[in-house]
Amino acid sequence: MNTLTSFSAVAAPERARIVVLATGGTIAGSAATPTETSAYQAGALGIDTLLTAVPALDEVARIEAQQVASLDSKDMSPAFWTILAQRVNELLADDAIDGVVITHGTDTLEETAYLLHLTVKSRKPVVLTAAMRPASALSADGPLNLLNAVTLAANPAAVGQGVLVALNNQIHSAREAAKTSTYAVDAFQSPEFGILGWVQDGRVEFGRSVVRAHTTATEFVIGAAWPHVEIVTSYAGVSRALVDGLVAAGVRGIVVAGTGNGSIHASLQQALVDALKQGVAVVRSSRVGSGHVMRNGAALDDALGFVSAGSLNPYKARVLLMLALAAGGTGPVMLQRVFDQY
Numbered sequence: 133m134n135t136l137t138s139f140s141a142v143a144a145p146e147r148a149r150i151v152v153l154a155t156g157g158t159i160a161g162s163a164a165t166p167t168e169t170s171a172y173q174a175g176a177l178g179i180d181t182l183l184t185a186v187p188a189l190d191e192v193a194r195i196e197a198q199q200v201a202s203l204d205s206k207d208m209s210p211a212f213w214t215i216l217a218q219r220v221n222e223l224l225a226d227d228a229i230d231g232v233v234i235t236h237g238t239d240t241l242e243e244t245a246y247l248l249h250l251t252v253k254s255r256k257p258v259v260l261t262a263a264m265r266p267a268s269a270l271s272a273d274g275p276l277n278l279l280n281a282v283t284l285a286a287n288p289a290a291v292g293q294g295v296l297v298a299l300n301n302q303i304h305s306a307r308e309a310a311k312t313s314t315y316a317v318d319a320f321q322s323p324e325f326g327i328l329g330w331v332q333d334g335r336v337e338f339g340r341s342v343v344r345a346h347t348t349a350t351e352f353v354i355g356a357a358w359p360h361v362e363i364v365t366s367y368a369g370v371s372r373a374l375v376d377g378l379v380a381a382g383v384r385g386i387v388v389a390g391t392g393n394g395s396i397h398a399s400l401q402q403a404l405v406d407a408l409k410q411g412v413a414v415v416r417s418s419r420v421g422s423g424h425v426m427r428n429g430a431a432l433d434d435a436l437g438f439v440s441a442g443s444l445n446p447y448k449a450r451v452l453l454m455l456a457l458a459a460g461g462t463g464p465v466m467l468q469r470v471f472d473q474y
């Protein structure tokens with residue numbers, strides 16, 4: 133066999149087959165003029181328009197697009213999470229599909245991403261992307277973010293990394309990504325831990341992986357039941373009225389966005405102790421935005437029956453608490469095990 137024959141016998145690698153699920157957001161936003169970047173309608177454009185704006189996508193992957201919703205993600209709901217997670221799981225169970233990209237608004241992306249990170253039952257790549265400027269804007273960031281997200285989802289290095297977030301050339305883990313700016317295109321950070329890697333000009337490089345259990349290694353399956361869990365914040369002069377109102381409304385869990393290391397104002401703390409006696413789960417997180425909440429750092433948990441959220445921000449802690457309660461989790465020992473594991 134000569135060299136030419138053996139070369140021609142090797143089939144060119146097939147482009148990955150990626151499904152893009154569109155949910156709306158600023159990446160699909162449209163404003164009256166190109167200079168308007170704050171007053172616009174999120175989710176105004178369909179996924180076909182977004183894909184047509186990026187012809188280079190064709191070279192990266194064979195793409196199939198589905199418009200799942202046209203939401204401003206400020207209006208995201210657990211009911212929609214059920215639909216989305218089920219759709220992702222169905223798609224990834226198909227051997228012909230290599231990965232999923234989800235276009236999403238930035239406002240609640242960190243919550244949806246973490247929910248999927250805990251409930252997708254596949255090692256195939258799932259990448260969320262978004263934009264800070266509407267598609268109609270000068271220097272819109274959506275088209276390149278979309279190209280990079282598909283590039284990442286099509287890359288074998290993204291397999292088994294859990295759900296990923298790709299914006300501004302950076303790769304974040306869904307567990308850690310958080311929106312940290314109201315306007316900047318580098319709005320997303322992974323406080324404390326940093327990015328997993330980067331994607332640029334068709335190249336993908338990972339510098340680290342997440343070590344906490346995710347996707348196929350979790351005990352959570354997506355269901356239709358979402359226990360009522362809310363977040364309350366501790367601050368100067370906070371009253372107990374919100375907690376008392378939530379208990380009266382039948383809340384199952386409360387995440388406290390505490391001050392500093394998850395410390396809680398005395399009046400709020402007493403309300404939470406009373407809530408706990410009514411069977412409400414109480415998880416301490418921090419409103420600070422980075423760092424972690426040490427269990428018993430404020431001598432609260434063993435004494436009062438609270439759970440520490442560790443390094444999860446309040447919004448991600450709420451997602452985990454909802455899943456844990458839905459899976460039948462009860463009591464501070466079991467719930468602390470869940471927060472230590474994920």
Ligand code: ASP
Pocket residue numbers: 156157158159174203204205206236237238239240262263264265
């Ligand atoms: N409100 C928009 C959304 O979350 C913001 C964005 O996408 O940047 O859908």
